[in-house]
Amino acid sequence: MPDPIFSDLYRDTEHLVWPPTEQVRRRGRQRARRIQLAAGLAAAVAVGVVASGVALARPDAAPPPVPPATVVPTPPKPTQAPTPSSTPSAEPSESGSPTPSRTTGRPPGTTGGETGRAPTRTIPAAAMLQLADLPTGFTMTTKVEGDWSLESVTIYCENESPALNAGQVASRSVQFDSPSDWIVERVTRHSGTSADTVMKRVRQLVTGCRPTRPEDSLSIMAESLGGDDAVLVGGDMGTPARWVVVRQGDLVAQLRVDHQTTPSEARRVVGWVVNRLCAGTDTC
Incomplete structure (x- = not known):
């Protein structure tokens, strides 16, 4: 009986x-x-790697020479002559030797006067x-209440009256x-x-008012009382009243004074007011 292994082998290769x-x-x-060929290539790569390692490991191996850098000279910057506005000028001092002086000027936006004080809000x-004026x-109190203006x-x-708060x-x-x-100020x-503009509107308000009641009145009682501009306004709009309005520079003072104030008394009040307003403006 044949070996099973050979039988299988014969069966698998019968038709091969x-x-x-x-x-x-x-x-x-x-x-x-x-x-x-593959063995030869592998040997060549191995030899190259070994050779490179030996070359890197040698301390006496000199690096390749570096080509010299080309240096382009920088031209010197031209010197600029100082302008007359930025160059201090020499002025003789009291001792006779020249001393540097600085051009002075008022900062932009300042109001008039010699102090050159910057505008304030x-x-x-x-x-x-x-109190010393009265x-x-x-x-005196700074808590002002009520409709007095x-x-x-x-x-x-x-008619509609112009506003007095312009700017x-x-x-x-x-x-x-x-x-x-x-007295209220x-x-x-x-x-x-x-x-x-406010002073012009004060006059427009007074002269343009058409009272709703026949017995009411409002009028300019006096002008040119002092300062840059000042008027005394008198009225009886249900209650007799007097107002003094004064302008000095960019300041406007409005005062409610006694209802019997005369133009001469109003001029004296304007003098007090202007003296004080000068502490807040450079136009005095």
């Missing part, structure tokens, strides 16, 4: 077609050459009336009381030429 002997030999020779307390018996009586005018940037008020009298600061 074997190539010719010469073809098998040729394939063998080709495989042998490929193996030899505040009103100092020194620009307000003081007769004895008055007290000239604008407040325009509700009794049929206003600051405001400050003070009130003085006595047993028989009271409001000082406002205005930008540009708006203070002059």
Whole structure:
């Protein structure tokens, strides 16, 4: 009985077609050459790696020479002569030796006067009336309440009145009381030429008012009372009242004074007001 292994082998190769002997030999020779070529390449790579390692490990191996760098000379910067506006000029001092002087000028935006003070959006307390300006018996408070201003009586005018806050940037008020009298002052600061506009509007407000009641009245009682501009306004819009409006520079002061104040008395009040306003403007 044949061996099972050989039986299986015979069964698997019974119908197998074997190539010719010469073809098998040729394939063998080709495989042998490929193996030899691969071995040669591997040997060459190994030799190259070893040689490179030896060259890197040699401390005396000199690096390749570096070509010299080309340096382009930088031309010198031209010197600029100082302009006359930035060069201090020499002026003789009292001792006779020249001393450097600096051109002085007012910063942009300053208001007039010799101090060159920068414009401000505040009103100092020194620009307000003081107790020392008034007769004895008055007290002062900065808590001003109630409708006392000239604008407040325009509700009794049929026509629309112009606003008196043109260009206003600051405001400050003070009130003085006595047993028989009271005075209220409001000082406002205005930008540009708006203070002059306010004075024009004061006159328009007074002369243009058409009272809703026949018995009411409002009028300019006196002008040119001092400062850059000042007027005394009198009215009886249900209650007799007097107002003094003064402009000095960019400041406008409006005061509610006694309802019997005369033009001569108003001129004296304007003098007090202008002296104080000069502490808040350079136009005095």
